[in-house]
Amino acid sequence: MAGRAAALAILTFLLVPLGAVFWRAGGGAMPDVHDWAAVRFTLWQAALSAVASTLLAVPVARAVARRRFPGRGALIALMGAPFILPVIVAVIGLIAVYGRGGLVNDLLGLACLPPPGDGRPRCLSVSIYGLHGVVLAHVFFNLPLAVRLILQGWLAIPAERFRLAAHLGAGPGDVQRLLEWPMLRATLPGVVLIVFAICLSSFAVALTLGGGPRATTVELAIYQAFTYDFDLARAAMLSLVQLLLVTGAGLLALRLGRTEGFGAGLDRRIDMLPPGGRALWLGDAAWMTVAALFLLLPLGAVAVRGLSGLAEMPPSVWGATGNSLAIALSATLLTVSVALALALARRGWVDLAGMAPLAASPLVLGTGLFLLINPVARPVDWALVVTLAVNVAMALPFVLRIVLPAAQEVERSYGRLADSLGMRGMARLRWLILPRMRRPLGFAAGLTAALSMGDLGVIALFSDPDKATLPLTVFRLMGAYRTEAAAGAALLLLVLSFGLFLIFDLGGRGAATR
Amino acid sequence: MLQLDDLRLRQGDFRLTANWTLAEGDRLALIGPSGAGKSTLLAAIAGFLRPDSGALRWNGADLTAEPPARRPVAMLFQDQNLFPHLSILRNVGLGIRPDLRLNAAQRAQALAALERVGLGGMAERLPGSLSGGQQSRAALARVLVQDRPLLLLDEPFSALGPALRAEMLDLVTALLDETGGTLIMVSHAPEDARRIGGLLSLVDEGHAAAPVPGGEAFANPSPGLRRYLG
Amino acid sequence: MLKHPTDSARRDKEDALRHLAIATGLLAATQAAADTPVLSVYTYDSFNTEWGPGPAVEQAFEETCGCDLQFVTAGDGASVLSRLRLEGARSEADVVLGLDTALIGAARESGLFAPVTVKADYALPIPWQDPEFVPFDWGYFAFVGLKDGPMPTSFVELAESDASVVIQDPRSSTPGLGLLMWVKQAYGDAAEDIWEELADNIVTVTPGWSEAYDLFLDGEADLVLSYTTSPAYHLIAEGDDSKIALPFEEGHYMQVEVAGMLKSSDQPELAQQFLQFMVTDAFQSVIPTTNWMYPAVEPDAGLPEGYMTLMEPAKPLLMSAEEAASVRDVALDEWRRALSQ
Known part of the structure; x- marks a missing residue:
């Protein structure tokens, strides 16, 4: 067949x-102590990235699932762009927003405290470099994927159930407990694991934003073994380790959750009654705005930077x-x-x-x-x-x-x-x-x-x-x-x-x- | 002649036996409680379920290993009897050639079938734009062009109202009168069985009883049938 | 030489009467192409771009050699060497161009390279004697910054300052490895201390030169590890004199880029001819404004004007290939330990 x-x-x-x-x-060569450190870091950053992407995706997906507004389709499409962005382009965009000379730090710089004794103003600043930067970048890449996967779960809850819940006078909390939580419990393991698997093979992101040799991933170790040491035995062994890790994650995902994909989705009409209440509405609006800004600002930065370069x-x-x-x-x-x-x-x-x-x-x-x-x-x-x-x-x-x-x-x-x-x-x-x-x-x-x-x-x-x-x-x-x-x-x-x-x-x- | 030769079916924990024959031209209604296995029996006759043991014969030829499309069977399911993305004409045409390479004569045949079921002039419409009754007629038009001696109905009209359902059953009997075909239909409603005026088989407690004439059965119900009719 | 017979064929396509003549001509051209010896030169990716030295070099050499020079690119210098080692004696390569001083040791060890004799009057700050490898350009590693930015004058001063710097990873990039050797040669056993002191100045460590330099241009750091020749690019190509390379008291580690000939070459004479051509003016005069490095031999017309303003280190540093190989693992461990804290 x-x-x-x-x-x-x-x-x-x-x-x-x-x-x-x-x-x-x-034959293979046993990875050395540094390689195992790389394996540990790789697992750790992938786990953090996967959990962060998934947790953030839940409120965004819920907001998108239950609200209707003009431009919703366009927003969803645009929000998906980071996932298909070449790494190198995305990193440039992220740095333009979150870097030391980026937008966020410029804004923070406006709120500088007056200079103390040494004459230099004290400013708040954020740094994108370090483990948190790696996670930030991975969330940037994978949040769209996670949102889409979870959204699919939401759309799979039959509209009649929401209607029934509304009919029975269930509040947002009850809906969460009765309908949404069981769906999330079935969906989230699969989401976490696919993002985890994607982040396992991170190379340029982890290295550029990682801030130093602490942020060594298996992929870098493979690169080094192959290119700079010409140690094929070690490169092959590391590759095998990586393959086993991802296969393990994949098997777990198959066991733990429904791994239905992210479908064409988004086209299915769902008559999910938006819950009433101004606070909830504001919450949803806030989540969507934050997610949109988080994902779209770096893209905007890439566009702005690139415009003048088109002629060059x-x-x-x-x-x-x-x-x-x-x-x-x-x-x-x-x-x-x-x-x-x-x-x-x-x-x-x-x-x-x-x-x-x-x-x-x-x-x-x-x-x-x-x-x-x-x-x-x-x-x-x-x-x-x-x-x-x-x-x-x-x-x-x-x-x-x-x-x-x-x-x-x-x-x-x-x-x-x-x-x-x-x-x-x-x-x-x-x-x-x-x-x-x-x-x-x-x-x-x-x-x-x-x-x-x-x-x-x-x-x-x-x-x-x-x-x-x-x-x-x-x-x-x-x-x-x-x-x-x-x-x-x-x-x-x-x-x-x-x-x-x-x-x-x-x-x-x-x-x-x- | 359809022969269910000591047929034993199994689906998970569910078991069903049947051991009887049906003459060509007969019309049989399978009735019985929900979950008794009426659809399962139909699925086995249509070729979607391999029997555990026993054999299925049509005019002596063993059908047991034949794939669905190679059996002398046309079937209508509970729903999804039409492909919603294809025009009515194409849906009917699939009954003539599954690859839809219809020549002029075959096309005319499909159009004639549509005419026969009262859908003349609607050939290019998509199923979604038709009413429930019209969709059922379109499916029946395909049954017509399929030209198979055995028609299986798995409650295809259950979503229609009583009047419309009756109309469809009348259409089915009229078509069978023309073709001389054999019918097996699943039904919840005793009046449907009366309407086709044929044989009756009670499917209950893991067994599909041998067909008996419907009038007789209703006049003088067996204990099982009495229980079912309430 | 008729380089594109099909082009001329297309032009004349409509002239039916000349079909036969064209066909004969095509045949002759194909024949000629088959007889033309091919010199296969493996090089790093950026050498053979439209803005790199490749096209000019190819044209100049083909004018004199009666051969077809073909560049085959494979990532960076280290990847080129890896590829050669994978191919072994089966390699189609005649010449490899673009290994550097950090790779020479491994290249020699591979036993793939043939001895060559090339005579040239090198403009290198150190004497060059190597039986197998011929230099074609060179440069000094240096921290590049802005004229009005911080200007530490040594590693110690840099470490004490709060200037920020982007460097490259010695495990995946040549400049990164160069910096590792630079610190090691300058400080020996104290190298690890220097790295520890530098740790809080280092914004991040990138996989390669491109990412680091891009971060610097974006204002992510005051300084970037690059070359003393980097300001020349901005000066000559962009008319921008705001970038400078900082002179360090410890001296500056060098990078020399070399080419060599493979033992397995089926065109040894041609390969030898190419290596000799490499140190002539036709090749060398292209280097400063395409590869943005110092040419190994001073061009007849001298260096371009922008090069005159460049900082010239007082003390060139360079370990021999053997020395570099012997300290590399130790230096890498020190680096990793110091920056992992």
Whole structure:
């Protein structure tokens, strides 16, 4: 069956290269004391980030679920942007807001106390550097995801229950206890664990904002082992540790909670009666405002910084844009197809296989593939294939969470009818699956396109010098003192990523076929 | 002839047995309390549930291992009998070719079926824009073009009002009169069983009783049927 | 040389009468391309960008060599070396360009490099003698700040001041490793104390140079670890003279970027020719305003004007590859301990 084949292909794609690295290294090497410190820090920051993202997402999701206001859809869409933002761009935006010279500190600076004896004014200031900065950045990235997942839980509570509760005279507290808490208890473990898994492989965020060697993650240890020590045995071992951690988290998530995905969601009309009371209304408004500011200000900062740089961009940016678009669109087609095949296979371990790429270290994966390909072909000839494959694998965990529940829903509702009519293969796909799944597929395609657009995606070992991608070009410009041009290209990247996301997402919402 | 040959069904803890035959052209109503297994029996005949043991035959041919679409069966479910994203014409067309590659004659056949059930001129409408009764008619039009000798109804009209339900059952009997098809329907309502004027089988306590003529059964109910009718 | 036969083919496509002639021409061009020896040069990513030295170097060398020079890029210098080690003797590389003094030890140890003889009148502040590696540019590490900002004159003074600084991680970046060696060579056993003193000045440690320099330009720190040549970029390319490199009393650690030839090269003569070309004016004159480093050999026209204003350290520091290799792990442990508190 196509689904099982796809699941096997994914596991093969992840494990065989790792095996190749072990083979080349002649076995594994035990991680040293510093590596274990890195493992501890990685777990700790991922746990904090996951819990913080999830807890903050609860009131935001509740506010979004039960309030109606003009521009709600646009707000939700915009609030999702950080998740699809390239790390490097997001960090720039975060620093522009929370950095030492950022907006927040500028505002705090306005409230300086008069100078004491030494003549320097005393100012309050916040620092983004340190563990809290890492967590802040991870919350920035993952809050949108968490909100969407939890919102889905809220929308899954049948409207009749809220009506019944209102009919029985239940106050907001009772509704919380009777309806919302059981839903949260079922949903939150899954949310915590997926954010945890995402944060486990953090590299640039943890290092740039971490403030020093305390903030060493496993991914950095792998990088160091591979690049600066050329210790393949240790790199492979660390990669294995990382894989086990994420797989463990994934298994826990499957056990502990309903892991239905974040669905196309948001389109379902829910007649949830907004609870009365000015205090509650104000509370909801406050949560939504804070979340919107938290997520949108850094994006605004990226935009402002980039505007003046647009004119400075060298012509190569356009070639890179073309390359990135081509990769993003091909990766989208492939990822959605693979996810659909997996989703229609309907098996638990298939779900887990789709999650596994979260754990893969791109460096070790790339090295393994290089070791496999190099003896038989020129790696550069395989650059496109490898880049695509890596992008597909990296987007799959997210896409699968969207497509899987939707596919199950279609099969549950219409599977028997289709079976009784003998709709199989292409006929079933064309006349049932695709039209019924337009929305989730559109959403999934938008997410994949944006993620592949923003992914550095290129494994240095396979990089084709003439086929630079846009994120790589941003990075190259930054590395050549051309900060303005880099900011311009980063803005271009932001606009294109988000634009692709919107086009696919909205396309999925278009009229159904007749 | 439909033959339920010492059929034993199991779904989790639930068990059901049936051992009887039904002649071609017969109309059978399965009645019994909720959860007694009426739909389960129908699902087994349609091919959605593999029997634990026993066999299912149609005119002597063993159906037990056949997939749903290869059985001589057309079926209407409790709900979701139409694909809401496809026009009425396409929904009917699926009964002719599941890949919808209809030639002119097949298209005409589908249109004629729609005409027959009183939906002429509505071919291009989406199911959502039709009333409940019209949706049921559209589903019946598909049954017509499917042209299968055995029709299974799993309470497809239960959401309709009494008058509309009666109208649909009349339409079903009229269609069966034309095609000479065999009918098995699940029903809660004894009046539905009377309306189709055929056989009756009580499904209760893990057993689907052999069909008996409906008039007789109601005039002279068995203890089980009496309990059910209250 | 006809570089793009297909382009000319397209131009003449409509002239049906000339089809045959074109086809023959194409054949000849393809033939010629097949006969042209290819020199494969592995280098770091930023070398071969449109604003880097790559394009000018390629053009200049191809004019003289009758060959096709192909750059293959693979991340930073350390990644290039990793790739070579993965490929081993199967590598297509003829020349590797862009290793630096911190990597020479490991590169030599790999046994992949062939001895070369290149004659040049180096403008390096230290004597250069290496059997395998030829320098093409160099620079001093330095803290770069603003003219009107804090200007500590030594590590000790920096540590005592409340100036903020962004540095790079020695485990993932060349400048980070350079700083580690700088402090180690200047302070020896007292290096750990210096790091401890510096800890509260360090805003953050970034994975690479780009992130650190970007943070500095954004005003996140008073100082950033970079090169003494950094102000030249702002001066020459942006007309901005507000950035300066701070002279430190301890002296300044050097980075020398080198190239070498692989034993496994199937074009040893061409590779040798390229390395010799590398120290000529055609190559060297491009370096200052593309790679923003000092050329290894003074260009005929001298250094660009902006370079004249640069700070020149009184005391160049550089450990030999062997020395650097022997202290690296200890220095890294000290660094990690001091900054982890």
